[in-house]
Amino acid sequence: MTAITVIGTGNMGQAIAGVAHKGGASVQILARDLEKAGTAAAAIGATSGVVGDAISGEIVILALPYPALADIAEKYGDQLTNKVVVDITNPVDFATFDGLVVPADSSAAAELATAVPGARVVKAFNTNFAATLVSGELGGVPTVVQIAGDDDAAKKLLADVLTAAGLSVADAGALNRTRELEAFGFLQMVLAVREQISWTGGFAVRS
Template sequence: MNNISIFGKGNMGKALAERFTQAGNQVSFVGRDEQATLGDMVIFAVPFASIDDIIAKYANQLADKIVIDITNPVDFATMDGLVVPADSSAAAMIAEKLPKTAVIKAFNTNFAASLLTSKVADKAQTTVLLAGDCEQSKTAVSEALNGSGLIVKDAGSLKRARELEALGFLQITLAVREQIGWMGGFALFE
């Protein structure tokens, strides 16, 4: 059992809490204005613009933990791009600011509805893609999801976060333009 702290009480934070709890983990939420003791795994389920404040407040506590970044650094003013350099990612920028932390990119290619139901468009089992440089940490996240109803696949090193964020952005764009529903998304078939 893992002790997991989630920053963000929105749809994604609540859906992740349910999946990790179903898998037998202890989950708690960290509020914006509180000072909390963080668990072994920490999930950033907040807008990318909020990350710097969290890091400033919790940098020491985040050392030697697993941080799961679910953000999609979308330029919400234009909905026409990402706010990170083209050769980088939100996860890579977080990793630079937290050099003693294992940063894992995950869940950014999933909508909350597909996490809650464990199904994409009620047709395929929801797959979570992980990217990170620490194999042990990716394994720990995968094991923490055993029994959650989700499939977990290792997408490779943290460099793959760039592609995951592009895929997440595309999925959001399709949903905003009503080309797919918020129950839809991308699925993997084996």
């Protein structure tokens, strides 16, 4: 059984924890608020704790805003070595909502990989809205999680859980493709804010 730790109890954190549970993984949920972690964990029979507690998962999903990544990297450091660390963020400038805050030749995932060089960083979920992960479908097809990373075995470990949960996976390639995934995620958010699509919608990927 794959063990997954989800850090964060927002809409995305709870949705991803639910997908992981549905995919047969054992789930640990960590948050800064122990009560919130406990409530989210109780809903799916997971274990819970606070940020700073030991990580039990071989896959660690950072269901947090982009600015929180640096703190998590510093707090856990070497504990993330050899773990599959999944970045779901879109590093959007929320002050202007007019662009990404990372350099044009970089990405949030690339910065994370630099901060935790021993980790096997994978980008995933940033092009999904929480509602489509919960429902498992979009536009009449299974919800597709687009992923990228340099470690094929790490991507497969995550993909196997997702497909077991009934989702589809599209592998966008190496970690340097995360810039495009983050731009894609930003575009989807812009369309939702402009009410061109709903927060229960998004892009469906058909093979």
